[in-house]
Amino acid sequence: MHLHRFHGGLELPGHKAESTGRPLLPLGIPHLLHVPLAQHIGAPAVPLCAPGERVLKGQRIAQAEDYIGAHVHAPTSGRVVEIAEHPIPHPSGLSAPCIVLESDGHDQWTDQGLEPWTDWRQRGARELRERVRDAGIVGMGGAAFPTAVKLNPRPGKRIHTLVVNGAECEPYITCDDTLMRQYPEAVLEGVRIVAHLLNAERVLFAVEDNKPAAFQALAAALPEDEREFIQLVSIPSVYPTGGERQLIRVLTGLEVPSSGLPADLGIVCQNPGTLKAVRDAVVRGRPLISRIVTVTGPGVQEPRNVEALIGTPFADLVAAAGGYAPDVNRLVMGGPMMGFAIADDAVPVIKGTNCLLASRPQDTPSPGPLMPCIRCGECTRVCPANLLPQQLYWFAKAGNFDAIQDYGLFDCIECGCCAVVCPSNIPLVQYYRFAKNEIWAREKERQKADLARERFEYRRLRQEQEEAEKAARLARKKAALAKPAPEGEKKAAIEAALERARAKKEAAQAEATETPVDSPDRSDL
C-alpha cells in the first residue's frame, strides 16, 4: 500500500520497551472506587443510585441525559457510600461529582445487564449503536468522545472506510500495543462489528512500525480470506501520526477539511481499545468498566501495563508497578507530549486514562530561561496541522481572538511539537489552550447576553402592551361617562326591553297550553 506523509512531525525516542517487557497484570478490586460522572466529552451523567444503595457489577449507576454523553456503570458490586465532589484527573486539579463505591468483594454481576448478542450480523445499525451507547463506550485513545455519536454520521454522509488507529505515537504509552498483542481476536471482532454497523467497504488497520509484535499478533489472528477487507498497514513512527487527521493523511493522502470531520471524507477513525470495548458490549454484553493502563516512566520501579477497573486510585496502579522510585517528583496522566501533571495520586482511573508517567527531576531538566520569540520558524516546520504557530502565539498573547481563528487555531491538535522545538522555550500549547478557552467562554457569554436581551425586550414589549391596554380601557370608561345617551334613546330602549319581556311571557303561556297533558316525559312529574 502506498503511504503518504503529513507535514512536520517529530521523530521522538519511543521508550516503549520499558513497559512492554512485563506481562499484562489484571488488577484486583480496590476497597473504595471513585467513579466520576463526567469521564467523557459532553454533559456529565446523572446519578441513578442513592447513597446507601447496593449496586451490582455492570449496573448502570449514572445516565447520560444529552445526546453527547455516556452512561456510567458500576465497576464492581458494593454499596454506594456517597455522591460527592472528589478530585478527578483533570489539568485543573479540581474536584467533580463522583459516585463513591465501597466494594463488597463478591464482584457479583447484575442479571439485568445487556444481553449477549452472538448474532450481531443480523442486527441493524441503529440497534448496534444503541448497544454501544448502553454500554457507555467512549473513545479510549484519550479524548473520550462518546463512540455512539461518532458511529452516527450526519445524514447524507456515507462512510466507506473504517480506519483503526493503532498508531499509539506518543512516547512511553503502550496500552494499545499490549491490547493488540493480548486480545487480537477481540479487537478484530470489534472491527467487524463496527464495519458492519457503518456498512464500510474497507478497513485500514494502521500500526506503527515500532510495534512489530502487535502487528504479528494481528496478522496471525486475521483469516486469509478477510485480508482484502481488513488491510493491516505498518506505518512509519513519526509523532503525531496517531492524530486522526494525520493518520488519514498518511493512509489516504486526503486532507480532512478545516473545521470539518473525517466523516466528510467518508472515513471514521477508531482506537483498538474502543473496538474491543464494542466487541465486549455486543458479544458478551459487558459495559465499559475497566481498561488497560500503562504505568511507566523512570519514576516507577517496574513499568508495566495493568488492567484496572474504572475508579481505581492511581496509587494502586503505581503500587502494582513496583511503587515509586525514591526520588520521583512528577506524575503525569497521558504521555510526555500531551499529558498533564496530577497533584494527588488518589485520583481515579477514568475511561480516558491511557497512561501514567512518573518521572524524577533529572528526567525533565529545566529547559532553560523563557526568552522572547525570535521568529525562527522552527515551529512552523514541525507543525503537523500546517499552521503558523508563531502567528497564533502573537495573536493569543495580544488577545486578538478574531485573527487567531482566521489563522486556524481550532485546527491545532495541541500535539506540542512546536513547544518542543522552540529555542526560546515558550509554552506555546498553553497559549493555544488559553485562547481556545477564552473564545469558548466569550461565545458562552454572548449566548447568555443574547438570551437576556431577548427576555428584556420581550418584557418591555409586554409592559408597553399592558400600558396601552390600560390606557384604552380608561379611555373607554371615560368616554362612557362623558356622554350619556340622549333622553329619547334611553326611553326607547326601556320600551323595547319591556316589549321583549312581554313577548317572552306570552310565548311561554302559549307553549304551556299547547303541550299535551299525556306527554310521557311530563306524566311522571
Add this chain to the structure above:
Amino acid sequence: MLSAILVIAGLALTFGLILGYSAQRFRVEGDPIADQIDALLPQTQCGQCGYPGCRPYSEAIAAGEADINLCPPGGEATVLALADLLGRDPKPLETEVREKAVAVIDENTCIGCTLCIQACPVDAILGAAKQMHTVIESECTGCELCLEPCPVDCIEMVPVHEGIAEWRWTQPAPSPIETPLHARKQAAMQGRKSA
C-alpha cells in the same frame, strides 16, 4: 474657464441629486451604531451605567452623550471592544468589577409580595401574589435590581460556583525580557521594599 466651472457645477449637482435620492430611498430604520454597541454590551440590564438598561445606554453612547467606561458587568473587555468599534481611546472603568453572582430568594422569609418580580428586567423571577417566589438561576443576570424593593430583605446575591466546567487555562507569563525596563525596575524596587 466658464465651461470648466459649468462641468464641475454639473457634476456636483448630479452627484448631489444621486446622494440625496439614495439617502431617501435606502434610508436605514433605527440606529445601526446603537445596534452594534448593544451587541457588545453584556445585557445585564442592571442600570449601573445610569441608563435604564443596555439598549438605552447603547443609544446614549451612539448619540455621544455617554462615556464608554460605565459598564462594570462588561468589564475591561467591553470597554476595549467599544473603543475598538467607535475609534475612541479606551478608559479605565469608573467602578469596580463585581464578582459574578446570581440572586437567590430565601424561601422561608419570602412573603410573596411580587415586588421583585416587577423589578426584574429579564423576567427571571417566578411566583405570584402570596405565593413563594424563586429565581430562575440560568436566566438571572446578576443585576441586583431585585434586592432594593424586597421589603423583608430575603434576596441574597450568591457568587456563581466556578466548577471544573468553567475552569480555564490561563495565559502564561511573558518572558522577563519582554517586560519593559521601568516595570522591571519597579518590581525590583517593590521586592526590595518588602524584603
